[in-house]
Each structure stands twice: as C-alpha cells, then as structure tokens.
Amino acid sequence: MRRQTRQRAAIQRVLLAANRPLTIDEILVKTRDIVATIGIATAYRNVRRLVDDGWLAAVEIPGGPVRYERADKDHHHHFVCLTCNRVFEVPSCPTDLEQMVPDGFSLDHHEVVLYGKCSDC
C-alpha cells in the first residue's frame, strides 16, 4: 500500500516547481526548505519510488550525476552549457532518426543531448 507522507509530498512539490532536471542533492537541499529534517535515505527512497511509479524520469547527462524530472512532460531533449554547466530543455527533436537505424534493427525510442554555450554565457 502507498501512504502519503509529508516528505514525499515535499519532494513532489520541489520537482513540480523545477524548470530543469535536478540531482538528488539539489532535491534534498530544496526539499529541506519544506521539511527541514528529511534524511538523505528518504530522498533516495522516494525518488526511486517515484521513478518506479512513473512519476519521475531519470535524465542521465554524460559527465554529470543522474538528474530527475517529471515524467509527464512533452517529449523533449537537453542542452548542456559547457560554460555554466546548466541543463536546459529543448522542445524539438531530430526528424531523421530512422535513417540512422541499421538494417534489420527497429527503433523504439531515443535520447539526444546537445552541448554548447547558452545565451547567458
């Protein structure tokens, strides 16, 4: 059975308010503004559970720790600024991925990460 707790609700609030994928550490720090005493094990446990439940999606950006974002966002990709290291969402998508698929292979889904400089840097 799934029980609603202040801790999980706080984590969900943090991720609903985030406009970019957050690391476990960022989630923990921000959640402590709401529930000051939350422990790191609880953060890990709830994030894992939210991923299992399909509420969160893990975003792995090469060269950095795993980040998490809500799973209900529209399909998108990520742009990593090489100067400030921030991760931005990119709403569009390559249109010609099928031509990349080798003969006999079938494509299910894909991930694209762009690297460069953001408009602030």
Add this chain to the structure above:
Amino acid sequence: MRRQTRQRAAIQRVLLAANRPLTIDEILVKTRDIVATIGIATAYRNVRRLVDDGWLAAVEIPGGPVRYERADKDHHHHFVCLTCNRVFEVPSCPTDLEQMVPDGFSLDHHEVVLYGKCSDC
C-alpha cells in the same frame, strides 16, 4: 613527462582490440590477461589519463556504467538493444540538429543514443 609502461600499453592493446565500448571492470579483467598484477588504481589512473590525452572517449549509456572506446573512431552514435542489452555503433548522424538549438545558444557537439531491437533479437 609521460613515461611508457607495460600497464598502459596493455590497456591500450585491450581497447584497440575491442569492438564495443568497455567498462572499467571489463578493461581491468582483459588487461590482467596481459599484465596479471595490474591493480585497480592503475586501471582508473590510466583510463583517466588516456581520456585526458584524447586517446579514449567516455561513452555514457543511460542506465549503465561509463564505458570507454578509442577516441579516433569516425563520428558515430550508439544503438542499445533493449532485449540483449548489447551496444552497437551507428555510423550515421542526424542532419537537422541545428534547428533544435534555442535562439542565442551555440552548438558545439552532440550525443545520440538509439534504443530498440537489434537484428538478432
């Protein structure tokens, strides 16, 4: 100054012979066939150095450990078979990535990972 050692040479031989990206652990096991006494710290140190020197490239496939492959390969991406979990190289590349870049941002490089079913599965 850079000194040539049996250990680093062995690691390089292993990666020259590999036809797919290898994890640290795979590198260590295979290298021990050549230099049986190599320690894990030496494997980590040399892999890091080879990456810094631009001889190796790190390949991060979401959901798995970091893998390494020679950096001098032609530009390519990776296809992960969701059934057998093998990682294949894909020689082609999306052609319309520029249209994904937000206004004011500039693109340096990119990574694409395709997921699906390989021809064997």
Add this chain to the structure above:
DNA sequence: TTTCTTGCAAAAGTTTTGCATCTAA
C-alpha cells in the same frame, strides 16, 4: 491499532589518494 515510512547509522559499492617501492629513460 496496524503497518508503512522515516531518520539515523552502519554497510556496501565505487573511485580517488597517500606513500613506499619500482622502473623507464
């Protein structure tokens, strides 16, 4: 109440570092 969840601390897993010894040049 009951039983799921939390917070702490210990454990487990991974990567890095300190240091005496070894070795390539």
Add this chain to the structure above:
DNA sequence: TTAGATGCAAAACTTTTGCAAGAAA
C-alpha cells in the same frame, strides 16, 4: 640516477539497508 608510475591499503564518495521509533489510515 631520478622523476614518473605502480600496487596496496586507506580514505572519500555515493547509494542502499537494518532497525527502532514515528505517523498515516
């Protein structure tokens, strides 16, 4: 010779787990 590299063990991190106490329902 001598400075860089190695191998071991300890340290530093990151993530998971055990368990007594706390809190949803």
